[in-house]
Amino acid sequence: MLPRPFRVVATRRETHDTMTLELESLDGEGLSFAPGQFTMLQAFGVGEVPISISGDPAGPGRLVHTIRDVGGVTRALCRAREGDVLGVRGPYGRGWGVSDGAGGDVLVIAGGIGLAPLRAAVLEVAASRDRFGRVHVLHGARTEADVLFGDELVGWAAGSDIEVAIIVDRAATSWTGRVGLVTELLGGASFDAERTLALVCGPEVMMRFVAAGLVARGVPPDRVRLSLERNMRCGVGLCGHCQLREYLLCVDGPVLSLDAVRQQLGVREL
Amino acid sequence: MRSLQDLLAEHPFFAGLDESTVSMLVGCSVNVHYRAGEYLFHEGEPADRLFVVRRGRVALDVHAPGQPEMVVDTVDEGGVVGWSWLVPPYRWFFDARAVQEVSAVAVDATCLRAKCDEDPALGYALMQRVAGVMYHRLQSARVRLLDLYGAGRAG
Amino acid sequence: MTTAEPADVEPAVTLDLDGLQELVDLLAGQGYTVLGPTVRQGAVVPGRVVSLDDLPRGWGDTQEPGSYRLRRRDDEALFGYAADAISWKSVLFPSRELVWAGTRTPDGGFSIHSEEGSGGLGDPPYAVLGIRACDLHAVAIHDRVLRERAHPDVHYEARRKDAFLVTVSCSDPSGTCFCVSMGTGPRADAGYDLALTELLGDQHTFLARAGTERGAELLAQLGPRPAEVGEVRAADEVVERSTQRMGRTMDTTDIRTLLYDNAEHPRWDDVASRCLSCGNCTMVCPTCFCTSTEDHTSLSGEGTEHWRIWDSCFTSDFSYLHGGSVRSSTRSRYRQWMTHKLASWIDQFGTSGCVGCGRCLTWCPVGIDITEEVAAIRADPQPPPGPGEGG
Numbered sequence: 108m109l110p111r112p113f114r115v116v117a118t119r120r121e122t123h124d125t126m127t128l129e130l131e132s133l134d135g136e137g138l139s140f141a142p143g144q145f146t147m148l149q150a151f152g153v154g155e156v157p158i159s160i161s162g163d164p165a166g167p168g169r170l171v172h173t174i175r176d177v178g179g180v181t182r183a184l185c186r187a188r189e190g191d192v193l194g195v196r197g198p199y200g201r202g203w204g205v206s207d208g209a210g211g212d213v214l215v216i217a218g219g220i221g222l223a224p225l226r227a228a229v230l231e232v233a234a235s236r237d238r239f240g241r242v243h244v245l246h247g248a249r250t251e252a253d254v255l256f257g258d259e260l261v262g263w264a265a266g267s268d269i270e271v272a273i274i275v276d277r278a279a280t281s282w283t284g285r286v287g288l289v290t291e292l293l294g295g296a297s298f299d300a301e302r303t304l305a306l307v308c309g310p311e312v313m314m315r316f317v318a319a320g321l322v323a324r325g326v327p328p329d330r331v332r333l334s335l336e337r338n339m340r341c342g343v344g345l346c347g348h349c350q351l352r353e354y355l356l357c358v359d360g361p362v363l364s365l366d367a368v369r370q371q372l373g374v375r376e377l
Numbered sequence: 378m379r380s381l382q383d384l385l386a387e388h389p390f391f392a393g394l395d396e397s398t399v400s401m402l403v404g405c406s407v408n409v410h411y412r413a414g415e416y417l418f419h420e421g422e423p424a425d426r427l428f429v430v431r432r433g434r435v436a437l438d439v440h441a442p443g444q445p446e447m448v449v450d451t452v453d454e455g456g457v458v459g460w461s462w463l464v465p466p467y468r469w470f471f472d473a474r475a476v477q478e479v480s481a482v483a484v485d486a487t488c489l490r491a492k493c494d495e496d497p498a499l500g501y502a503l504m505q506r507v508a509g510v511m512y513h514r515l516q517s518a519r520v521r522l523l524d525l526y527g528a529g530r531a532g
Numbered sequence: 533m534t535t536a537e538p539a540d541v542e543p544a545v546t547l548d549l550d551g552l553q554e555l556v557d558l559l560a561g562q563g564y565t566v567l568g569p570t571v572r573q574g575a576v577v578p579g580r581v582v583s584l585d586d587l588p589r590g591w592g593d594t595q596e597p598g599s600y601r602l603r604r605r606d607d608e609a610l611f612g613y614a615a616d617a618i619s620w621k622s623v624l625f626p627s628r629e630l631v632w633a634g635t636r637t638p639d640g641g642f643s644i645h646s647e648e649g650s651g652g653l654g655d656p657p658y659a660v661l662g663i664r665a666c667d668l669h670a671v672a673i674h675d676r677v678l679r680e681r682a683h684p685d686v687h688y689e690a691r692r693k694d695a696f697l698v699t700v701s702c703s704d705p706s707g708t709c710f711c712v713s714m715g716t717g718p719r720a721d722a723g724y725d726l727a728l729t730e731l732l733g734d735q736h737t738f739l740a741r742a743g744t745e746r747g748a749e750l751l752a753q754l755g756p757r758p759a760e761v762g763e764v765r766a767a768d769e770v771v772e773r774s775t776q777r778m779g780r781t782m783d784t785t786d787i788r789t790l791l792y793d794n795a796e797h798p799r800w801d802d803v804a805s806r807c808l809s810c811g812n813c814t815m816v817c818p819t820c821f822c823t824s825t826e827d828h829t830s831l832s833g834e835g836t837e838h839w840r841i842w843d844s845c846f847t848s849d850f851s852y853l854h855g856g857s858v859r860s861s862t863r864s865r866y867r868q869w870m871t872h873k874l875a876s877w878i879d880q881f882g883t884s885g886c887v888g889c890g891r892c893l894t895w896c897p898v899g900i901d902i903t904e905e906v907a908a909i910r911a912d913p914q915p916p917p918g919p920g921e922g923g
Contacts, residue, residue, distance in 0.1 A: 347822030
């Protein structure tokens with residue numbers, strides 16, 4: 108349970124408030140993970156927060172985190188420079204279970220920073236593309252400046268036989284893409300609903316509406332997976348903070364299927 | 378070159394209308410084309426047409442002094458643009474601009490309103506479709522109003 | 533579990549006061565930090581025990597929702613109170629625990645080492661003389677929550693693992709007790725090294741039974757005489773009387789479904805209008821385990837300490853998430869605590885989280901009674917209409 112020291116070997120600014128950090132462990136052991144898992148990332152002397160792993164599961168030697176600056180600790184993490192050492196505990200949590208989508212179609216629906224944990228899932232799919240049917244990545248962002256991994260999205264569409272659609276809440280007139288809500292992208296995606304695995308991550312309100320749209324299209328609720336988020340202090344099921352009724356999101360989640368959490372998501376302030 | 382009858386009949390907005398109803402609408406319609414960057418209409422102008430988008434993308438823009446012009450909605454093929462012809466004072470609320478080359482069928486509003494007055498059944502059928510599209514547009518707008526991806530919010 | 537003796541128990545023996553003191557001395561001699569109930573600042577709280585005089589001789593307690601008073605008994609009972617004001621959670625799972633300390637290294641990194649904390653009452657191994665059945669169950673619950681996990685709490689493990697537990701049956705339950713409803717008392721049936729029942733007959737004696745091998749060994753060293761039939765019966769009567777004198781009851785039938793289905797019950801608004809969200813209940817509850825972490829950095833920035841501290845789901849930022857708290861209303865926080873304690877706990881850990889000790893009633897400044905809240909919902913359930921469609 109002690110943090111392992113990892114050195115920052117590369118940083119990349121993704122948007123005005125989001126940074127990607129690439130880390131390598133000082134002990135050379137790397138970190139194997141399943142897409143959808145997270146680590147407790149420690150800014151020495153500042154604090155520790157849960158951050159989804161956004162890197163390639165096939166490359167455990169380099170730990171990649173995409174972090175949005177939303178508070179004291181994430182701000183310190185976003186300001187990390189090459190050579191800085193951070194503490195890492197993990198990986199923790201239940202991941203997307205991408206291989207459950209083999210033999211069918213896969214929908215990856217990401218709102219905002221939600222694309223970060225889903226990037227790892229897309230990379231896993233792309234690595235064995237022929238195991239899956241049609242693969243869609245639907246990404247909603249606030250504005251065109253907030254679209255995450257834009258170049259990579261283009262690359263997936265061009266080189267990995269993945270259909271990518273992007274929509275933003277509003278845009279400058281230089282934007283030639285779609286404007287609207289991410290749920291509107293479902294209409295243009297063709298997939299065999301009954302044999303589809305849908306992976307959804309974003310603000311909880313967005314996930315509720317996307318889930319409703321998916322169910323309306325005929326995707327079985329136990330094939331809709333959401334990555335839920337609550338306050339986390341320990342990441343290992345001991346501190347009690349991340350409870351969503353009976354679920355400890357750090358242990359039972361963060362990925363849970365819609366049928367398991369439908370009732371809970373419908374209760375205000377649960 | 379397809380007939381207006383065919384173009385309208387196969388458009389999702391008119392799905393379910395019978396042949397004679399569609400041909401009534403044909404009487405109010407004309408094919409239109411816009412190059413990328415051209416405006417279909419501007420805020421404040423008389424709202425006189427319903428645009429049935431067959432190909433391309435239309436952006437609804439709002440301009441304000443001192444701020445960059447913003448796109449608040451886009452409509453792609455299969456969608457319809459323009460509702461202000463339905464509600465007095467029949468003036469366009471936003472600018473509508475072709476993002477790419479746009480092919481559409483423009484249905485004249487005066488003609489359309491007259492036909493609806495004559496034939497309430499047609500009027501009802503059209504209003505059902507209008508209400509359906511507005512329902513989804515309103516939901517979309519309301520949820521975006523929450524600014525879920527905004528600073529200080531999850532996501 | 534409560535009154536009937538299990539069939540396969542160790543034979544009972546009898547200790548007198550000298551024997552009990554000898555027990556304390558033996559434990560101290562074996563290197564245990566011997567702790568027991570003591571009277572301090574008008575309450576019975578855990579403290580160091582060297583002699584029997586350190587115990588609350590002749591003291592009882594009067595507890596009601598929102599009220600705790602010590603009272604002088606008319607006998608010399610050493611364990612004549614109901615439940616200690618502070619539970620043994622504070623010893624095995626202290627409110628502040630240093631988890632690790634680290635220093636920056638010249639190459640820009642940092643080195644971390646785990647710390648062995650020391651408690652305010654002394655270092656482990658602990659011998660606890662006088663833990664009640666309800667609190668023994670709470671320890672068992674904490675064992676499940678903090679030890680039997682994929683990532684156990686190593687600090688709890690360190691304090692708990694060699695703890696020698698001597699339980700004393702409850703002879704004088706209070707107005708807030710409901711261990712019988714929760715199946716946790718007034719006499720313990722497992723989880724102890726030694727079990728005592730205090731007998732205040734012609735002589736002041738203790739019926740004693742071993743619950744473990746090391747308990748039996750220690751008992752053998754005291755050379756006690758076998759208990760007479762009458763003494764065993766007297767002990768049973770003490771327990772039976774306690775069973776009949778519970779201050780409260782709670783019907784736990786299908787309580788998980790009851791609370792899950794009534795998440796929008798108007799009773800939550802009712803209790804929220806009284807609840808101060810002060811968190812006392814979580815502090816005194818022997819099973820509450822929520823914690824948070826604090827990083828304390830030296831002024832130079834070269835050293836950092838990472839502490840684990842008690843936290844309470846009643847604090848406004850317990851559920852903080854990017855710009856706001858998920859549970860911003862008192863209503864939602866009270867519902868969270870009670871539903872977790874009585875319902876979700878069952879899904880998470882296989883038992884109820886409540887042991888019926890009554891402390892949350894006693895120490896609530898406005899006297900909220902969890903048994904009453906459950907009864908109110910049970911009397912008038914209001915599940916939501918139709919199947920839940922939250923998605």
